Amino acid sequence: MEIGKIILAILFSFLFTYLFMPSLIKIADKRKLFVPKTYRRSHNKDISSLGGIAIFSGTLFSFFIFLDYVKFDDFKFLISGVILLFLVGLRDDLHQMKSYLKLIGQTIVAVIIVVLGDIRITSFYGLLGIYNINYTLSIIITIIFIIGIINSFNMIDGINMLAAVLSLIFLLCFGLWFYLSGQYDLSLMLFALSGSILAFFNYNGTSPKIFMGDIGTNVIGLLMSVSIIIFIELNSKSELTYHINAAPAVAFGMFCLPLTDMIRIVIVRIFRGNSPFSADKNHLHHILLRKGFSHKKITFLYALFSLFLIIINFLLQYIEIQINLLMLVNFIIPGVFIYLVIKRNNNKNA
Numbered sequence: 001m002e003i004g005k006i007i008l009a010i011l012f013s014f015l016f017t018y019l020f021m022p023s024l025i026k027i028a029d030k031r032k033l034f035v036p037k038t039y040r041r042s043h044n045k046d047i048s049s050l051g052g053i054a055i056f057s058g059t060l061f062s063f064f065i066f067l068d069y070v071k072f073d074d075f076k077f078l079i080s081g082v083i084l085l086f087l088v089g090l091r092d093d094l095h096q097m098k099s100y101l102k103l104i105g106q107t108i109v110a111v112i113i114v115v116l117g118d119i120r121i122t123s124f125y126g127l128l129g130i131y132n133i134n135y136t137l138s139i140i141i142t143i144i145f146i147i148g149i150i151n152s153f154n155m156i157d158g159i160n161m162l163a164a165v166l167s168l169i170f171l172l173c174f175g176l177w178f179y180l181s182g183q184y185d186l187s188l189m190l191f192a193l194s195g196s197i198l199a200f201f202n203y204n205g206t207s208p209k210i211f212m213g214d215i216g217t218n219v220i221g222l223l224m225s226v227s228i229i230i231f232i233e234l235n236s237k238s239e240l241t242y243h244i245n246a247a248p249a250v251a252f253g254m255f256c257l258p259l260t261d262m263i264r265i266v267i268v269r270i271f272r273g274n275s276p277f278s279a280d281k282n283h284l285h286h287i288l289l290r291k292g293f294s295h296k297k298i299t300f301l302y303a304l305f306s307l308f309l310i311i312i313n314f315l316l317q318y319i320e321i322q323i324n325l326l327m328l329v330n331f332i333i334p335g336v337f338i339y340l341v342i343k344r345n346n347n348k349n350a
Contacts, residue, residue: 002184005066006175006191012065013195017058021203024054025210033094047208049093051200052215056086058196059219063189075185077117078226081109085150085222089215099277102214103147109222110146114139119229121145123236125248127323142229149228150221151277152255152262156302157217159285160208160295164197165303167220170254171197173310174227180242186230193223224255246317249326253313257284257305260334284338291344309333 028034028048060082067075088105091097114120120142124130133141157163175190197220203209212220228251234240235247244250252259261284266276274280288298309330316326 002179002187005184006179006188009062009066009188009192010195010198013058013062013192014199016061017054017196017199018202020054020057021051021199021210024048024050025203028210047211049211049213050090050215051203051210051212052086052089052093052217052219055193055196055200055212055216056082056219058199059189059193062192062195066188066192068185075189077112078119081113081117082219082222084112085109085218086215089213089218093213093215099275103277106147106150106218107143110143113146113222113226114142119226121229121232121248123232125232125236125246125323127248127327145229146222146225148259148262149225149255150218152258153221153224154214154217155262155265155283156258156285157212158283159289159298161201161204162285162295162299162302163212163217163220164200164204165299166255166258166306167224168194168197169303169306169310170224173254174224174231177231177242178227181234181240183230183234186227189223190227193220228255244317245320246323246326249323249330250313250317252327253309253330254306256309256330257302257334257337260331261338264338284341287341291341305334305337 025048028050032046033048033050034046060079085105088097088102088109092102120138121133122138123132153163153167156166171190171194175187175194178184178190179187200212200216204211231244231251232247235244265280265282268282269276269278269280285298285302288301289295293301312333313326313330316329
C-alpha cells in the first residue's frame with residue numbers, strides 16, 4: 001500500500017505543479033515580477049524567479065493528501081520551518097533582501113527544527129576522532145549544517161536545470177533509502193518533492209520560462225538538510241537492513257561538489273575582504289560558462305560527477321573504509337576537479 005501512496009504522491013505533485021506553472025508565469029509576466037536586475041544573472045531577458053511557489057504548493061498539496069495524519073505531530077516543526085523559509089524566499093524573489101536578513105531567517109528556521117523539533121546530529125561516527133556529541137554542541141553544529149546546505153544549494157541556482165537535476169538525484173536516492181528502511185512518511189515527502197521538480201523541468205529547459213528562485217532553493221535545501229540529518233541519526237542508532245556504516249561521509253559525498261565549491265567561494269571572499277554572503281560570479285558553473293560550456297553541458301557535467309561520487313561512496317563504505325579516509329576522498333576528488341577547471345580558465349585568460 002505504501003508504494004501505491006508514493007506513486008500517487010509523485011503523480012499528484014507533478015500534475016499540480018505542471019498545471020499551476022503556466023498561470024504563475026502569466027501572472028508574473030503581467031505584473032512584471034522578474035528577477036531583479038541587481039541580481040547576478042546568466043540571462044539577458046526578463047524571467048520570473050517565482051517557480052518555487054508552484055514547486056512548494058505541489059509538494060505540500062500532495063504530501064498532506066497522502067500523509068498518515070496520526071504521525072503528523074512528527075512533522076509539525078519541519079512544516080512550520082518550511083513555510084517560514086518559503087516566506088523569506090518569496091520576499092527575496094520579489095525584492096532583494098540584505099544577506100544578513102536572509103541569514104537571520106534561515107537561523108530562526110534552523111532553531112525551530114533543531115531545538116523544538118529535536119532533529120539534530122548527535123554522532124560523528126568517529127569522524128576526526130569524535131563519536132557522541134553533547135547536547136549544546138549538537139545544536140550548534142546542526143544549525144550551522146542546515147544553513148550551510150541551504151546556501152550551498154542556493155548558490156548553484158544560476159544555470160538552467162542545474163539545481164533541479166542535482167536535487168532530483170539526491171531526492172530519489174534518499175527517498176528510495178528511506179522507503180527501504182521503513183521510513184515511509186519521509187520517503188513520501190521526498191518523492192512528492194521529486195514529482196514537483198519533474199514538472200518544473202518542462203518550464204526550465206533550454207529556453208527557460210521561469211526559475212525556481214530563492215523559494216525553491218530554500219525549501220529544497222531545507223528538506224535536503226533535514227533528510228541528511230535523519231539519515232545520519234537512523235544509521236547511528238538502528239540496526240537497519242540497509243545500514244550505512246559511514247553515513248556522514250556518504251551523505252556529504254552526495255552533495256560534495258557544490259559544498260566544496262561553496263567553501264572555496266567563502267574562503268576567497270574572506271581573503272579579499274568581502275562578505276562571505278556577497279554575490280559574485282566566481283562559482284564553478286560561472287567559470288564553466290565563461291569557458292564556453294552551455295547550460296545543458298554544465299548541468300550534465302554536474303549530474304555525471306554527482307552520480308560518480310555517489311557510486312564511489314556506496315562502494316567504498318561497503319568495504320568498510322575508515323570514515324576519515326572516505327571524507328578525505330570526498331574533499332579531494334571535487335577539490336582537484338575545481339582546481340583543474342580554475343587553472344585552465346586562468347591559463348586561457350593569461
